[in-house]
Amino acid sequence: MVRILSDSTCDLGLKRAEELGVEILPLTVCFGDEAYLDYVELEPAEFFDKLRKAKQLPTTSQLNPDFLAKSFQAIVDKGDDAVGIFISSELSGTYQSACLAREMVTEPERVYLVDSRTATIVQGILVMEAARRRDAGDTAAEIQAYLQRLIPKMRLYAVIDTLKYLQMGGRISAASAAIGGVLGIHPIISIIDGKVVSLGKARGWKAAIQALEDYVKKDDIDKELTIVFGDCEADEAKEQCKERLQPYVQGAAICTSGIGSVVGTYVGPGAVGIAYFVK
Secondary structure: EEEEEEEEHOOOOOHHHHOOOOOOOOOOOEOOOOEEEEOOOOOOHHHHHHHHHHHOOOEOOOOOHHHHHHHHHHHHHHHOOOEOOOOOOOOOOHHHHHHHHHOOOOOHHHEEEEEEOOOOOHHHHHHHHHHHHOOOOOHHHHHHHEEEEEEHHHHEEEEEOOOHHHOOOOOOOHHHHHHHHHHHHEEEEEEOOOOOEEEEEEEEEHHHHHHHHHHHHOOOEOOOOOEEEEOOOOOHHHHHHHHHHHHHHOOOOOOEEEEEEEHHHHHHHOOOOEEEOOO
């Protein structure tokens, strides 16, 4: 039997993970001295409520090798193979921890690891695809190889609603945040080669959604795979985004998802995005 694992940055949530039959390993989110297990002790709604009140950005702690080794060993001890899909190694040390943990297992050859080179809702699609291929009867090695082929084809585009959290994280100056707020500036971001990158900025929400459309309409979207619309406590904006981009995703399976603490820390509440794969 093949068992699928991922860290909580895939933003599937515990209920959806249970439906898929995958195991989610929670990162730890820290607001000062208060520590919470992501999705276990702190759901996205609670996280963003705390974030709005925070004077400093929270931090997240990567999964450590000992914890991961125990998770892998429990699977191997049952005679199963493990496929672990983790947040980009450019964004967290969790994948490196998983590599160390694999060597601590009695049968490391039964543990297959995937550096997703992404995070949040795109990582979530990879996990969904892994579960689908498992259910179709693929071996762990076949699932790993399939995901590696998918990774270069993944796309994520998102609009940030507020500059406040970029400024709190030191990514822009206070003056830039203040001026951008007055002018209604919305950065457009993506994850490329495993890193969060800025694609540009738009003045006003209408222009921001237009920018998303401009990126999406250039892609030859693979509608055989799930497309996900994600948001940070921004249901109305997400619905606007879905309506605007509907012509380009029509015919595909569409899911919606929240965006959790790891990415949410930096983009803040109000952000929306779309994730899919190209042919």
